[in-house]
Amino acid sequence: MTKAVVAMLAVVVVAGCGGSTWTGYEPLYPPLTIFAASSLQPAFDKIGQKAISQHIATPSFNYAGTQTLTAQLLQGGPGDVFASADAAHMTSVDSADLLAGPSRIFAHNKLEIAVGNGNPKGIQTLADLSRAGLVVVLADPSVPAGKYGQQALSKAHVTVKPASLELQVTGVLNKVALGEADAGIVYVSDIVTSGKVDGVAIPDDQNIVADYPIAVLKSTQNQAAANAFINFVLSGEGQGILKASGFLGV
Amino acid sequence: MVLAGLGLLFFLLPLAGLIFRAPWDQALAGITAPETATALELSLFCSLAATAVALVLGIPLALVLSRTTGNLRNLLRALTTLPMVLPPVVGGVALLLAFGRHGLVGSLLYQAFGIQIPFTTAAAIMAETFVAMPFLVIAVEGGLRALDPRYEEAARALGARGWMVFARVTLPLLRPAIFSGAVLCWARALGEFGATITFAGNFPGRTQTVPVAVYVALETRPDSAIVLSLILLAVSLAILVGMRDRWLGAP
Amino acid sequence: MARVKVNRAGFALDVQLDVDEGETVAVLGPNGAGKTTLLRALSGLIPVVGRVELAGEVLEDSRLRLRVPTERRQIGLVFQDHVLFPHLTVLDNVAFGLQAQGRRDAKQVARRWLERAGLDDRAGSMPRELSGGQAQRVALLRTLATEPRLLLLDEPLSALDVTIRAEVRRELARQLASFRGVRLLVTHDPVEAIALADRLVVLENGRIVQSGTPEEVTARPRSRFVADLAGVNLLRGKSHGDHVKLANGSSIAAPDAGEGDVFAVIHPRAVALFLTRPEGTPRNVWQGETESIDLHGERVRVRVSGQVPLVAEVTPSAVRELHLAVGAPVWVAVKATEISVYPA
Numbered sequence: 001m002t003k004a005v006v007a008m009l010a011v012v013v014v015a016g017c018g019g020s021t022w023t024g025y026e027p028l029y030p031p032l033t034i035f036a037a038s039s040l041q042p043a044f045d046k047i048g049q050k051a052i053s054q055h056i057a058t059p060s061f062n063y064a065g066t067q068t069l070t071a072q073l074l075q076g077g078p079g080d081v082f083a084s085a086d087a088a089h090m091t092s093v094d095s096a097d098l099l100a101g102p103s104r105i106f107a108h109n110k111l112e113i114a115v116g117n118g119n120p121k122g123i124q125t126l127a128d129l130s131r132a133g134l135v136v137v138l139a140d141p142s143v144p145a146g147k148y149g150q151q152a153l154s155k156a157h158v159t160v161k162p163a164s165l166e167l168q169v170t171g172v173l174n175k176v177a178l179g180e181a182d183a184g185i186v187y188v189s190d191i192v193t194s195g196k197v198d199g200v201a202i203p204d205d206q207n208i209v210a211d212y213p214i215a216v217l218k219s220t221q222n223q224a225a226a227n228a229f230i231n232f233v234l235s236g237e238g239q240g241i242l243k244a245s246g247f248l249g250v
Numbered sequence: 251m252v253l254a255g256l257g258l259l260f261f262l263l264p265l266a267g268l269i270f271r272a273p274w275d276q277a278l279a280g281i282t283a284p285e286t287a288t289a290l291e292l293s294l295f296c297s298l299a300a301t302a303v304a305l306v307l308g309i310p311l312a313l314v315l316s317r318t319t320g321n322l323r324n325l326l327r328a329l330t331t332l333p334m335v336l337p338p339v340v341g342g343v344a345l346l347l348a349f350g351r352h353g354l355v356g357s358l359l360y361q362a363f364g365i366q367i368p369f370t371t372a373a374a375i376m377a378e379t380f381v382a383m384p385f386l387v388i389a390v391e392g393g394l395r396a397l398d399p400r401y402e403e404a405a406r407a408l409g410a411r412g413w414m415v416f417a418r419v420t421l422p423l424l425r426p427a428i429f430s431g432a433v434l435c436w437a438r439a440l441g442e443f444g445a446t447i448t449f450a451g452n453f454p455g456r457t458q459t460v461p462v463a464v465y466v467a468l469e470t471r472p473d474s475a476i477v478l479s480l481i482l483l484a485v486s487l488a489i490l491v492g493m494r495d496r497w498l499g500a501p
Numbered sequence: 502m503a504r505v506k507v508n509r510a511g512f513a514l515d516v517q518l519d520v521d522e523g524e525t526v527a528v529l530g531p532n533g534a535g536k537t538t539l540l541r542a543l544s545g546l547i548p549v550v551g552r553v554e555l556a557g558e559v560l561e562d563s564r565l566r567l568r569v570p571t572e573r574r575q576i577g578l579v580f581q582d583h584v585l586f587p588h589l590t591v592l593d594n595v596a597f598g599l600q601a602q603g604r605r606d607a608k609q610v611a612r613r614w615l616e617r618a619g620l621d622d623r624a625g626s627m628p629r630e631l632s633g634g635q636a637q638r639v640a641l642l643r644t645l646a647t648e649p650r651l652l653l654l655d656e657p658l659s660a661l662d663v664t665i666r667a668e669v670r671r672e673l674a675r676q677l678a679s680f681r682g683v684r685l686l687v688t689h690d691p692v693e694a695i696a697l698a699d700r701l702v703v704l705e706n707g708r709i710v711q712s713g714t715p716e717e718v719t720a721r722p723r724s725r726f727v728a729d730l731a732g733v734n735l736l737r738g739k740s741h742g743d744h745v746k747l748a749n750g751s752s753i754a755a756p757d758a759g760e761g762d763v764f765a766v767i768h769p770r771a772v773a774l775f776l777t778r779p780e781g782t783p784r785n786v787w788q789g790e791t792e793s794i795d796l797h798g799e800r801v802r803v804r805v806s807g808q809v810p811l812v813a814e815v816t817p818s819a820v821r822e823l824h825l826a827v828g829a830p831v832w833v834a835v836k837a838t839e840i841s842v843y844p845a
Contacts, residue, residue, distance in 0.1 A: 067468075135369070137369075140466055142466055163451060163453065164450075164452055165452045165466075166452065167452060167462075175451075178350060178352065180346060180351055180369075
């Protein structure tokens with residue numbers, strides 16, 4: 001019995017730490033815990049450094065798939081700020097009355113097809129993804145990127161038989177980067193910051209625009225600092241960093 | 251006593267949480283849902299297959315381990331127990347680097363036969379075997395070391411050759427160790443998550459074992475996740491209880 | 502005729518042993534003498550530096566790097582505590598060796614052996630259900646059934662209860678008598694050795710110190726072990742005509758034994774004890790201190806330390822008359838004629 005429980009614990013623990021955390025220096029300025037979707041990691045790491053150097057706050061980031069973060073928050077995980085990869089998850093958190101104030105959209109993202117360096121399989125369109133013999137990896141529909149990917153595919157009237165439905169968008173990226181998958185659907189930002197894969201653009205009529213909302217959580221220890229952080233994200237500097245990482249600004 | 255009680259509580263509380271928060275009214279619907287059945291079937295199939303592989307490869311490995319001495323033994327021991335201390339995801343990555351399309355062995359298989367191992371059920375079985383086999387090896391090796399060497403000596407003195415000694419003396423006397431090792435191995439394989447999703451990915455019916463299904467369900471259908479967890483718990487409990495002390499004890 | 506010759510370095514077992522067919526040789530020695538090592542070496546369970554030959558066939562020769570593995574030596578090994586296979590029935594145990602030989606009638610032959618020994622009613626029992634004596638008898642049958650050329654018995658009776666030991670010993674003697682082959686038995690129990698062996702070989706610290714029939718060996722002990730076994734005092738020294746000089750410098754008057762290294766044996770009954778220095782003829786008179794007083798049946802054994810440490814055997818009344826007590830001084834006298842001296 002203990003073994004089964006331990007196995008269960010293992011599952012739950014792993015479910016809980018699907019991502020990574022970045023800690024800044026000794027918190028001289030208000031420490032903040034930011035729950036952020038994993039696709040935001042490269043951009044937010046840089047934003048975090050700036051926030052410290054400008055004495056706004058000392059953020060620690062809890063990166064994970066948005067669905068995982070949502071589950072954690074719904075189960076009572078404490079945090080200061082939530083940056084989600086789609087509006088639906090922010091709405092769930094809002095419905096559970098966990099937000100201190102209304103959420104704001106701080107970035108947009110679009111989808112792009114990730115392929116190996118040099119595009120060895122010569123993929124040009126979403127339709128190419130249904131080619132026989134191609135190993136395609138998508139994000140699971142429970143993940144925002146996965147849901148958007150399905151939407152894009154149905155817009156393009158394409159049926160794909162994926163080899164795997166990854167639980168984080170970064171999983172899709174890694175599989176393509178490692179060469180285990182020939183192609184995957186990820187965010188534009190993922191491809192920009194990766195450098196290990198090439199991208200094939202998806203035309204706007206097939207693409208979707210993902211809204212990234214951000215909000216302060218009720219469980220915050222320092223509302224002022226949390227607000228300041230969000231303002232920084234929305235500021236020219238913050239937006240500049242996001243755009244450099246492949247996001248679309250607001 | 252107090253400490254023991256705390257320890258017990260530590261194990262019982264999550265279990266209690268699972269049971270009390272369970273949506274019993276939806277439990278039936280959850281159990282009979284096709285996704286559940288698929289995940290459960292796949293989990294049972296993969297974990298049993300992994301245990302079978304572990305038995306075939308692990309018993310001879312344990313034999314070798316028990317017969318070597320010195321530095322070689324320490325090295326072999328470290329290698330075989332490495333998966334036990336490695337974080338499962340790291341194990342998954344290692345498997346990819348070995349058996350993936352660009353992996354050490356995988357690339358040869360891919361180029362020569364077009365065989366791709368990741369994202370297949372076989373990959374799930376391999377991932378589970380990787381993390382669970384050390385349990386079997388350690389248990390069997392322990393059993394071998396505890397075995398009185400004179401039984402084998404007596405058999406040899408009576409004229410029995412290597413294979414007969416192994417099959418008619420060593421193996422039967424090892425039965426309790428093999429059994430308990432196999433059960434531990436199976437339980438570990440059943441609960442494996444990190445290596446599985448890294449190496450085999452997630453796809454219902456092919457690689458979505460119950461732990462993975464629980465993870466996926468956690469956000470979208472948390473009640474379903476709880477039901478799945480309970481089912482896995484019940485199945486594991488049933489088998490562990492069925493395995494009575496008698497089987498774990500000495501011959 | 503079988504010749505078994507073993508030289509083994511490492512544990513410094515250096516032994517040259519010849520055993521004839523039809524002869525039971527008992528290797529006797531204290532614990533740690535190397536008896537079990539010898540058996541294991543002969544079985545092929547441990548390597549040997551030297552040569553082992555059986556009935557003309559070389560089983561092992563370290564110089565030629567030749568080694569016949571244990572399972573092909575056609576030997577029979579009986580352990581101290583039977584080592585029956587716990588997961589097999591008595592019948593399966595006895596049939597095991599026959600099955601290893603590939604015999605299809607293994608079980609029938611095994612059953613016949615059990616019947617002859619009167620144990621066939623236990624054929625279906627498991628080893629843990631047997632008494633110690635029964636188990637050891639089954640172990641013996643298991644070995645005999647394979648009709649080995651060399652039978653090696655490692656202290657076959659020492660694990661048994663004293664009360665059943667005699668009975669099993671008798672049966673063992675019976676079985677050994679009808680066994681055609683070479684028989685080698687090791688033991689630390691002299692009664693076992695004398696009862697079962699035609700010839701004794703005394704092993705001490707990895708070396709053979711004495712060999713002969715039981716009577717020969719005990720009459721002229723060449724080691725403390727055998728002396729204790731025979732219950733006599735054994736001294737060692739240099740003979741100079743009519744006296745023997747011991748290592749510690751003391752001198753004993755003894756029958757003329759020429760010059761050279763000798764053993765001197767004094768039976769405890771020949772050692773006389775006195776409260777004060779005795780008058781009279783004995784030239785061997787020493788003072789000592791009573792170390793211990795033990796009752797053995799109707800006799801008392803008194804150990805005396807001193808220049809010449811000896812064990813004396815006296816009557817209980819003598820103890821009372823002499824007021825013998827541990828730690829008290831006492832005088833010891835031995836007639837020279839009572840001492841038997843022979844070359845070392």
